[in-house]
Amino acid sequence: MRTNLTKRDLINSIYMQIGFSKKISENLIDDFLLTIIESLKKENKLKISNFGTFSIRNKKSRIGRNPLTKEKKVISDRNVVLFKASKEFKDLVNSKDDL
Numbered sequence: 278m279r280t281n282l283t284k285r286d287l288i289n290s291i292y293m294q295i296g297f298s299k300k301i302s303e304n305l306i307d308d309f310l311l312t313i314i315e316s317l318k319k320e321n322k323l324k325i326s327n328f329g330t331f332s333i334r335n336k337k338s339r340i341g342r343n344p345l346t347k348e349k350k351v352i353s354d355r356n357v358v359l360f361k362a363s364k365e366f367k368d369l370v371n372s373k374d375d376l
Contacts, residue, residue: 284303284306287302287306288302288303288306289302291305291306313331317331317332317333317358321333326363327363327365327366328362328363328365328366329360329361329362329363329366330360330361330363331358331359331360332358332359332361333356333357333358333359334356334357334359335354335355335356335357336354336355336356336357337354338351338352338353338354339351339352340352
């Protein structure tokens with residue numbers, strides 16, 4: 278089953294657990310995400326210890342087709358973000374203990 282975690286959920290979690298106001302919590306999340314984005318744009322790679330590594334890979338343009346209409350189109354080249362979980366993160370996810 279898929280569960281979506283929204284930015285609002287993160288803000289409420291910080292508000293409830295730490296006690297910061299919702300505005301400060303929102304600024305904290307915004308700054309954190311902006312730091313990740315800026316670092317990826319500048320360095321093309323970002324490692325967060327005990328969590329994982331984000332990297333950017335360039336995908337070349339290619340021919341794709343609409344499976345419904347069989348129409349062929351060119352898919353333009355673009356950058357995609359990859360994430361590789363660290364061993365510690367994988368161990369936490371696979372542990373039988375509750376967090």
